[in-house]
Amino acid sequence: MTYDRLVCANCAAPVSEGRCPVCRASRERLQQQGVFAGLSPVALVALLVVLLGALALLAHQTV
Template identity: 65%
Template sequence: MTSDRLVCANCAGPVSEGRCGVCRNSRQYLEQQGMLGGVSPAALIALLVALLAVTLVVRQAVA
């Protein structure tokens, strides 16, 4: 999740602008976590490839 669409409950401003301490802390937390909680894009691609391989094996076994 990115901070560009989040609205701060404290100041009602966009979190990406960092108007208050709550916004700045939330933005910093999101930056530390990265995309999808710290899962790297390479790991996501590997997972997708593994899922496709399993799908192909299952299709061959059923056919």
Template identity: 65%
Template structure:
């Protein structure tokens, strides 16, 4: 989720605009989270990665059996 879709409960403005200290603090917190290893991946990309890892595990299991 991005800040563009969030509405601040304090000032009723978009969080991305940063009108009040609450907006600015939340926007900074979200930017920190997005800089992590998997923060920029979408849920669909994470699901595809998980499915790929599962497929590799099944192939390895069949090869070693």
């Protein structure tokens, strides 16, 4: 999940604005999660399908 859609339970503002210490801490934590943290589940499934297709093509050509 991307942090731009989250709403802080402490101050009821978007987390991306970082209005309170809780927002700022959550924003920092979400930014440090890595490369695939911002991708939607649909994008991750599509990436997995592409990688499996490439692997199948490679396996077929080595036979």
